[in-house]
Amino acid sequence: MNEIESNLRQRARSLLAEGKISCFIGWGPTRFPDRALPKFIFKPEEAEQLVYNEHCLNLLAKYTLAFQYSNEVIGLAARGCEARAINRLIADGSLKRDNLYLVGIHCEGMKENGSPAEKCQYCCHRDPVIYDELLGEPAGGPENLPRFAEVEELENMDADARYEYWQGQFAKCIRCYACRNICPACNCLECYTEQYRTGWQGKQANTLENSLFGFTRAYHIGDRCIECGECERACPMDISLMKLNRKLVKDVQELFGGAEAGLSAEDIHALGSYRKEDLEEFM
Amino acid sequence: MARVGVFICHCGSNIASVIDVEEVARAAGELPGVVHAVTNKYACSINGQEAMKQAITDHKLDRLVIASCTPRMHESTFRKMLTQTSVNPYMLEIANIREQCSWVHKDKEKATAKAIDLVRMSLAKVLKNQPLFTSTIPVHKKCLVVGGGIAGIQAALDVAEAGYEVTLLERESSLGGKMVMLDKTFPTLDCSACISTPKMAEAGAHPKIKLMTSCEIAAVTGYIGNFQVTIRQNPRYVNHDICTGCGFCEEKCPTKLKSEFDQGLGMRKAIYKLFPQAVPAKPVIDAEHCKKLTTGKCGVCAKLCPLACIDYEDKESFVTDTFGAIILATGYQLIDWPGSYPEYGQNADLISGLQFERLVNASGPTEGHIQRPSDGKEPKSVVIVKCVGSRDPAKAKAYCSRACCMYAAKHAHQILEKIEGAQVYIFYIDVRTPGKGYEEFYDKTRADGAVYIRGRVSKIYEEGGKLICKGEDSLIGKQVKVEADLVILETAMEPSPGSKETAALAGVSTDNDGWLNEAHPKLRPVETQTAGVFLCGTAQGPKDIPDTVAQASAAAAKVLGLLAKDNLETSPMISAVDTVKCCGCGFCEKVCPVKAITMVEIPGVYNGKRVTRGVAQVNSGLCTGCGTCAAACRTGCIDLLGFTNKQLLEEVDALWQI
Secondary structure, eight states: OHHHHHHHHHHHHHHHHTTSOSEEEEEEEOSSTTOEEEEEEOSGGGGGGOBOSTTOOSOOGGGGGGGTTOOOOEEEEEOHHHHHHHHHHHHTTSOOGGGEEEEEOOOOOOEETTEEOGGGTTOOOOSOSSOSEESSOOOOOOOSOOTTHHHHHHHTSOHHHHHHHHHHHHHSOOOOOHHHHHOTTOOOSSOGGGSTTOSSOOOOOSHHHHHHHHHHHHHHHTTTOOOOOHHHHHOTTOOOHHHHHHHHHHHHHHHHOOOOTTSSTTOOOGGGOOOTTOOOTTO | OOOEEEEEEOTTTTTTTTSOHHHHHHHHHTSTTEEEEEEESOTTSHHHHHHHHHHHHHTTOOEEEEEESOHHHHHHHHHHHHTTSSSOTTSEEEEEOIIIIITTOOOHHHHHHHHHHHHHHHHHHHTTOOOOOOEEEEOOOEEEEEOOSHHHHHHHHHHHHTTOEEEEEOSSSSSOTTGGGOSEETTTTEEHHHHHHHHHHHHHHOTTEEEEOSEEEEEEEEETTEEEEEEEEOOOSBOTTTOOOOOHHHHHOOOEEEOTTTTTSSEEESEEOSSTTOSSOOOEEOTTTOHHHHHSOOOHHHHHOTTOOBOTTOOOEEEEEEESEEEEOOOEEEOOHHHHOGGGOOOTTEEEHHHHHHHTOTTSTTTTOOOOTTTOOOOSEEEEEEEESTTOTTTSOSSOOSSHHHHHHHHHHHHHHHSTTOEEEEEESOOOOOSTTHHHHHHHHHHHTOEEEESOEEEEEEETTEEEEEEEETTTTEEEEEEESEEEEEEOEEEOTTHHHHHHHTTOOBOTTSOBOOSBTTTBTTBOSSTTEEEOGGGSSOOOHHHHHHHHHHHHHHHHHHHTOSEEEEOSOSEEEOTTTOOOOOHHHHHOTTOOEEEEEEEEEETTEEEEEEEEEEOTTTOOOOOHHHHHOSSOOEEETTSOHHHHHHHHHHHHOO
């Protein structure tokens, strides 16, 4: 891991020095030894501030949106999740591939509070799926992890119990929108929740409006979720957002088939595309 | 402050017999915003319309709610009426109290209460209506016809005769399609080639028709009145600008192949005209089989050609042209029966109806003598099997191919006429002969001696030089075996290969069987859901020649109606994008079934910097107002004018507010 860190610093330094990129986004240290946060590096000499260790929990991809619409080229450390999120953002028209320089790294999964991070638990994409250069060799990772096990548990509950469960979850929501802000699939300029009087989504933090927000958010990303788990990690109220997301991912896969989201920048979204030959068996 | 007029129609007794219309008018009159509420015996009549116009003047109305029949029936009538008043035609809402109320309820009291609710909902919506204005788009007065069979030829000729330019596109190297392959046409038994080749020649020589053979559509953009069509010219390896069609090349070409035109029963060369009367009467090279093109050795045609027309280096090329209208006449093919009916086996004397057409055709490989393909002998006993692939959902197609009953009778007639002492057995499920002179023809065939056996053939096999057809005679409930020298399978029609893809390029959908969808099966039979694109012939579904030609002329009439206009009025009830909120994700572009949305770059400000960013733009000529994009937009920056989210929410909310 230290080798990756020194390579990252070296690559960021020379890319900035050569003028190939105007900013490099990686992780930097914090005052806590078990915590690293995103770090924007603008000058070659600042590259020494980059770190890479098992505490690099944040997904970096969405920070590139700070440079959305500019023609600057941004460097980015890209693990499997970052690379898929970048594909997501390119497919959604938020970023241009030409404006990115991806330094690919292999990831063995991160740690949170000393134990393996929840969000990395079902990750099958430990190598980046796109990159401009790869530090080290692709090392693969586990396959066919039971990522829908919790969804199936929910599916086996009866409707009333499921209703109770989700009402309980959304009763906790404080509508801070952290889940939305951190999500690489939530990339609208102005979220519908921010709009003045949509007429149907109230801003009150009560169970009814929270549920409506929760389900709408899930539907907005359901066919595009790359399962990075950032929403659940960011949620201060411990709402099981990934269960809901994975339920939609599972439904979309069962109904429409197709590859996992984010594996390509030409992603076809099941709910966001129109093909005349689409099957309509579910209707 | 809005001044709404509410008009409750009696529709004679259609509405008034169930709903207390006076009570509805009274209740409506008390609602906020309503300044005038009355009933009317027939709102759509001249008297009704005059009364509404008068009320608009007298009460200074600025919007209307008309409670009457479905808006599909008279919304356009009332909009037209409003164009003669001070009220914008789109400041109108129709409450459907007939189809959705009086026709489906009996309880007068409850129906009246429901009618009041429906009026209240329409009122809530009309209060949020905004005036909308139509715009116009110019019409490019040129028509593209895709497919050079009889349907395409007829449509092209009709449009060209009216004085408009037509481009007639054909994938094969000649016009003609399937009709020119046939021998005689039922029920009049006139020679198919004699009536279709003059039309081909006429189309080929018409000053208003530009003929493009060996061509296919590569891309279609634009909209009604202004389609930009990219046409792919496939390589012909013969320069048709110089070639005179002398035929030396064809004569001397050493490569002999089975002729597709003769359905594999005759031969052709590697440089060939599709058939002797081909239009244009010039050859092309079959690149797959030409020795020069596959091995580099030969070049006989180039050596012999007196005008040096042969160009082995020919490549596909593309041309783009603008058309105001498109007619799809992509035709049909016959199903590949061996795939669906392995129990019929494979035998040279087991042929399709189209093969028989070539066999009995004076210009066919046998010069019209009916001979068994296996040994050239005249068959004495012939079995005709109908519905091979048609009306058989388990094995092939569920639909009836419509023309087979008649051409089976024609085949029987031709055999009985040409071969003395011949026996013809026809296996059938039903005999369907709806058409002028059709039933009479069928009767005549039976009188000629054709034996009709009601039942399907379950197996065909060879025994002692004969083909044994095993089947059931369901009228006597017994198994039958018929010995035959020749078996003709009247196979089902299916859409021609690639028609689905071509239709998709033009924004036309197909049904489960691949036939092109018309806009309405009864009232808009030659239009499609994409404005400006029409269809005719077997592209739309199986049919015979008279129906095909009639439909082709119908499509031409529709095109003429369009091309006669200089400008088109577009509906203002289309999608509108709020570019401030639009994030340029392009989902709307992907879901739009008519390709009405494109992404464009506009200047904007982001993070305090001037930037250009992508946003969606709606083409008012193309947008049909289906609303799919509005539903797909996560940001909610697309609204359907006339059905905005606000209007619909108000309408729904009104239902709860008692």
